[in-house]
Amino acid sequence: MPVVDIDPDELRRLTGHRSKDDDELRQDLFGLGIEYEGETEDGDFKLEFEADRLDRLSVEGIARSLRYHAGDDRGVDIPDxxxxxxxxxxxxxxxxxxxxxxxxxxxxxxxxxxxxxxxxxxxxxxxxxxxxxxxxxxxxxxxxxxxxxxxxxxxxxxxxxxxxxxxxxxxxxxxxxxxxxxxxxxxxxxxxxxxxxxxxxxxxxxxxxxxxxxxxxxxxxxxxxxxxxxxxxxxxxxxxxxxxxxxxxxxxxxxxxxxxxxxxxxxxxxxxxxxxxxxxxPDFAVRTKHVSHDRIETLLGVEFTTEAVVDLAERAGLDATPTDDGYDVEIPPYRVDVRHPVDVVDDLGRAYDFNDLTPRYPDVNTIGGRTESSRLERSVRQALVGLGFEDLLNFNMTSEAENFDRMRLTPDHDAVGAAQPATIAEPYSQDFTILRTWALPSLAMVLETNTHHAYPQDLAEVGFAAHADGDTQTGVAERRTVAAVLARNDASYEDAKARLQALCDEFAVALETPPTTHPSFIDGRAATIEIDGQPAGVIGELHPGVIVEHDVEVPVAGFEFELDALR
Amino acid sequence: MQLPTQQVAVLDAASTDDPQRIEALAADTDYPPETIAGAALALEAEGLVAVTETTTTTVSLTDEGHAYATDGLPEVRLYRAALDAGADDAPVEMGSVIGAAGLDGPQVDIALSNYARKGYGTIDSGALAADPDADPENDPEADALATLTDGDSVDDDAVVDQLASRDLVTVSERTVRSVTLTEAGVTELMAGVEATDEVGELTPELLASGEWADVEFADYNVAADAADHTPGKTHVLRQAAERVTDVLVGMGFQEMAGPHVDADFYINDCLFMPQDHPARNHWDRFALSNPARIDELPDALVERVERAHREGAGDDGDGYHSPWDEDFARALALRGHTTSLTARHLAGLADADVEAPARYFSVEKAYRNDTLDATHLLEFFQIEGWVLADDLSVRDLMGTFREFYSQFGIHDLQFKPTYNPYTEPSFELFGRHPETGELIEIGNSGIFRPEMLDPLDVDGDVMAWGLALERLLMLMTGFEDIRDVHGTLCDVGFLRNAEVVY
Structure with missing residues (x-):
């Protein structure tokens, strides 16, 4: 938002409001929606305002607005x-x-x-x-x-x-x-x-x-x-x-x-x-917008007389001429922000003072509800918490190093988590270059950050994962994923499987875990998660190389699978 | 009177004139000492016994102390060797004396450092002199070691301290509690004391046999601290999101869902954001390089949106005097706000066509390439809500938002008129912090412009607002650094201890 430095004495002189002290000026400016941000070394006001009223980028423009607001000037003024x-x-x-x-x-x-x-x-x-x-x-x-x-x-x-x-x-x-x-x-x-x-x-x-x-x-x-x-x-x-x-x-x-x-x-x-x-x-031509009286009343929620509308328009530095159903409103050439009659209504509302309007709760009846996927997500999260997991919320953005390298994985592996990631064009930081393709790396990072806290650390996340996929509308396949880790002195495959089994039982789906290999897990201690006969994820004991890479000193077992498999 | 068995045993074993140590009572009664200690304290509370505490100090030799008690202190051995070498007449070369004394390793330093301290002589420039008047036979430290070896105690505290500082002895203190029967105890014993049947744990056997009815349960120290237990717990920010969702569903809002990665068309163009708006080229947006462009956009919608940008809406509307390029609109990015979901829903691309009246919301992630600090992360949850109805006014907007915020304890909402490319009128919402009383910005709102709604083919007025969930949570709970909470740098301890939001 633009900030302009204004000499308060100049403002007093140009508005003719010579007797106003700085506080009164600041108050008047706030009434225009112009915020006082402090003073410069020279004692000028630093004023911040919205980027629509570019005619107020100078002390002369602000003085003009203040004079209209105070009622000193009315209507459109075109210089000869x-x-x-x-x-x-x-x-x-x-x-x-x-x-x-x-x-x-x-x-x-x-x-x-x-x-x-x-x-x-x-x-x-x-x-x-x-x-x-x-x-x-x-x-x-x-x-x-x-x-x-x-x-x-x-x-x-x-x-x-x-x-x-x-x-x-x-x-x-x-x-x-x-x-x-x-x-x-x-x-x-x-x-x-x-x-x-x-x-x-x-x-x-x-x-x-x-x-x-x-x-x-x-x-x-x-x-x-x-x-x-x-x-x-x-x-x-x-x-x-x-x-x-x-x-x-x-x-x-x-x-x-x-x-x-x-x-x-x-x-x-x-x-x-x-x-x-x-x-x-210069082009000092006045533009005209037709505003209906009905639209003014419905948008502001207030009934007005014709005279009142004309008065408000003049105090906004506009000129309103009544017509059959409304007004032809003249817009002065310095106004760059008026594109549509609603902009005129906004001006009228400001002149009226929006804060004088009485709020009312709309008489509109609708039925509220959540999406099915959001209800499922909430239920799975609650089930995981019931199984003793601490629910986490990690960033969806990560880096190739965290998502792949530190998990001993590459995008080309045939394994859960391996996929071409959606890539950020000009990353702000090396830590955030892609969208995560799976969530276990995030949980491993949390374990890494929290080695000073007591174990067991049983962490879970129901969250977002995505990968590049030309068959989707946006070119990115987005999904919800369920990930969990158990970090403790005696964490084992069996601990992870027991919890996964309990979770599947809660959602009345059949779980099978045929053996598999996955670079992030110990060979012989990893399995494909098959839910109702469909491959949905992976479970196992994390590979010591992954654990040590994350400076964790206890064994970690974990799993990750697609939320939709529990539907 | 009736007393638990172990207390009866203590009463029986105690005497009025001979204080008995807890350990002795334990040996007499066959109970573990901690049980007897508990029983004695319980009896003391009843006034039946007196418990006295005395502290005794035990001095015991370390391995090194034992060795010196046998072989002699290194400095004494050095002195004797020095005398043999004639150092009481004239200084002699130190090395030979050390060899003669049979000292090696760390003992050499020990001998040398104590030699002068104890007046056996002086060491100067590698030459050793011995004081002929020194008396190694009466070395108090050597004497003390001998005394301790014999199992006797040493009374001279200064010598004990010196030996302790040389790690030759360890000093330990022990508190001994002794029990004496009181007059009241004698009286009760005379009157007769019976043992109740008391058990430590309720067992399945007790329940099955019915014996539980005849036993007393030993008292626990119920005021004592218990071991820490870490519960499973919903993330505090998620709790806040659930709370907001509850409120909105209760107010009749239906949830929206949609893509995190989306075309600029839905993120910006459908919202009447001009393509040369600074925010659209700014580095604060996360554009994607793979994939970089969306393939399919609805042609008719694209055409209507372009026309709105170029010509405005309505009979005497004006468009932006800015370039508009469909290819630019196809660029993919992480959504900077979840208003892209609103655009998709209003366009009828998400669900069936949306018709008035309708209320929709989402509490979902948006992405902004901001500087990270205590209140800003690259990802945040945006609360987005909108109402579609015929003839909505600014007053309806104010009433809706006043109701929403009051659910979170934020009253006296203030509306500051502001500018936003896709709403008119537009308002920044300000509220007072429940604790500090400070007036802070808590949201942005407005009524969607015709240039946005007409191309989306929406019949009716739409008022909308958005705010960051994190900001609301900070207001509700007063926590100060968002980085502790959200993301992989989160502090598990902080999350474990975070107060529940409900």
Whole structure:
């Protein structure tokens, strides 16, 4: 979840709530669902919130929400924009990054705090909506440093810039935080910011580049040129965004424009000239969702008058116009989270305050129950506990070493537990690389961990095991397995068999144990578990090699078989 | 009066003026000493005898002590050899004296270290001098060894301690209990004391013969500790899962089951999680390399899900402005939440078609590649529950969850509006820890979005919630480190002693 650092004094100034102390501010923020996570060294609030309201990634956005919440502002507010003087001409752009948008901002007054806030907003938008700049990247420039040639006199735009694709070594510029002229390709290998974002351009034949009359000044999505760097002296800004989706970069652009508008700047349109169409940006178009009055009432469980709904909408920063059966609700351009009318209902609920709703138990009658397999599992577990076993619960993930090697087994053996395991692609730890194909290795590991505790240690687990199997829907055969070990000075095959026999008797199945060999067990002391005539598992005395491998100093007898055999 | 046989025997054998040791009484009466001790203590409690305790110290020679008693102490032998070599006049070379004394092995060090201590002379730079005035005939340690060899006792505690520190003697203390008849005991004896028939164990023979009716059973020390017994026991986390299951079944929920390894399609795409959502590429998911892809997905469902992602749901819905690739949806992974089971059930792929009204739940494992610590493991149990009905409201959601949590002693539930890709409205659930009073997050909930339900062809509203079973167990029992409980590093002792959850 995003965390944003906010200067509480800035928040007081931008909300106009100048007399509120820090505690009151924190309380107001909690009301918006924004959590106070502590303070920075500079005394800023560290605020954490959910990833839907990206319009709140700046102090300006949070102040706007607080003003709506307090009733200071109502309804949708669209900033006035001036007619375009600048155009972005789009020619031969890289296929993987075809979209661009932008805005001109005039009359900004950036003190250090405001500049910090703008940079933070840019970074947070990159991290969230921009998907680490892959989907959308923002460049902000000092407009005074740009030179646009005068276009034809048709009155739409007098100056133009060009967004295009260039050869990686096709031009040079001086990037931010640097002194040397470099080609874009050099930036990716020689500049720290370039190295960070080099992966984004790994598959590109041509690199994105933005030109003015003087030359290359922006290398999206990596870095701006030093010539157009924004400082506290900058009074006019050029904002450009490039990306893989027009809608996404237009929303990011709107969020930035709203933040600057809140600081008194004037927004000026930019014309984006694609080869096949012309766009006027920023896109401040209002979207409309139709919400039925009935849906509002059924979803919130409260009856409302039309006036009440309109009032709640305005306090949520929306505008609701009543229709025959509901409302046409206008959504401001900075809202990126409203996809469906239910999102509007959620906004209304927040404005109403969900915690004022009275809980009620729904009048819905259903019959509860467990699955048959879960009932069987519970009964077998209870039977094992009755036989004196300590019920265990182990991880389903394990490693090849534990599952096979330390049990003297390989996946290719013809033996219980031997199978091709389902394998984890990029294991986080060497201890968890596969799903276990059987459960006895887990019990052996528990014995290994607990050699300091008193014996006997009679352990059992009814749990999950799986192996790769192309005949199943998911390619993995999953099953429930029953495993048990008896560890004690005189543990023997007979002890294990006596308990297995008792268990089978409880479930009224016939047990036979013809001799077998299994790498994990002593030859001549291992048997196939046949239940009702079907092979279901293995029983025996664990091989001394397995016991010693697990640092256990007493004999161990055990068994494992498929739970379903007891059905 | 009537008394158990062994007590009568003690009374008969005891006298008023001659204290008798327990062992002597045992020899007289043919009972084992521990039986007599028990009888004597019982009689003392009745005031019939007095039991006095005296502690005696026994000093006995060790093998080494015996040897020195015969051969002489090594330092004395060294002194005599030194005198023979003329060391009382002038120092002589040590090696020859040691040889002459017949010392070897560890005895050499013993002789040398005690020689100077006891004033037989000095040792300097390998030369040995002997004090002509020393008196080996009256060496107190040698005398004590001789005395002990004769079976007499040594009164000088300092010498005994010295011999004990040289491991030449062992000192043991023994408590001796002696029994004397009291006035009351004499009176009772005069009045006449009869023996009752008392048995130690109830035997099959006693039961069969009917003799049990005529015997007294010896008293046990019923307050004494018994030997440890390790019972079979259901795992504490499993007990908690059973408890949760009981509550949910009681509330009308039907259990779900389904695959641990599943396609991303069911884990994420069916839940309207955009494919470029950070969590879907994040390292916290366990993707599989073998097998890596699911072969079969229902074509019509895939098409509806893709459309929801691209276009949203309803007349004026918006989709995600994100890529959607069917191949990406086919990737197999360990389920990061059991909401994949919900998706399969709502889609009608698990059971028959699910129709309103319905309640479903599962308490099953989910997998998350998290940092291991006291509250996080790579595998955890997720409690997942949902209700399908017509016109469910936020108030119904609140009422259901309030009821559920109150079953675990968690009241005054609070609902914090939050964001979740597949629910709207969405709420984090907070409750007060029953013991610490702290407000902590205990679950996540919401009403499924139309973009999720429409492609699954669900008619009605669905409210759902999830939380980690481990978190609930920690709340219920106050235990602190999940690693003691779950997995192969578990502590069997901890599990044996864990309090039962019911």
């Amino acid at each position: 924009t001036n007619a375009p003087e600048w155009a972005i001409d789009v020619t031969d752009v890289p296929a993987d990054r075809p979209y661009v948008t932008g805005a001109v901002i005039r009359g900004v007054d950036l003190d250090a705090d405001a500049l910090d806030s703008l940079i933070q907003l840019q970074e947070k938008l990159h991290a969230t909506m921009g998907r680490k700049r892959a989907k959308g990247a923002i460049g902000i420039h000092d407009l005074a440093m740009l030179k646009g040639d005068t276009v034809d006199g048709d009155g739409t735009a007098a100056r133009s810039l060009t967004y295009t694709g260039i050869d990686p070594d096709g031009d040079t510029f001086v990037p931010l935080d640097d002194d040397a002229e470099r080609t874009p390709a050099d930036v990716l290998t020689e500049h720290p910011t370039g190295e960070t974002y080099a992966d984004l351009l790994a598959d590109h034949d041509t690199y994105p580049a933005i030109y003015d009359d003087i030359g290359l000044f922006s290398f999206p999505p990596v870095i701006n040129g030093r010539r157009t760097e924004v400082t506290t002296d900058s009074r006019e800004l050029f904002v450009e965004l490039t990306g893989t989706d027009q809608w996404t970069i237009d929303r990011m652009c709107a969020i930035i424009c709203y933040a600057l508008d809140a600081r008194g700047a004037t927004i000026e349109d930019v014309t984006v000239d694609y080869p096949d169409r012309e766009l006027h940006r």
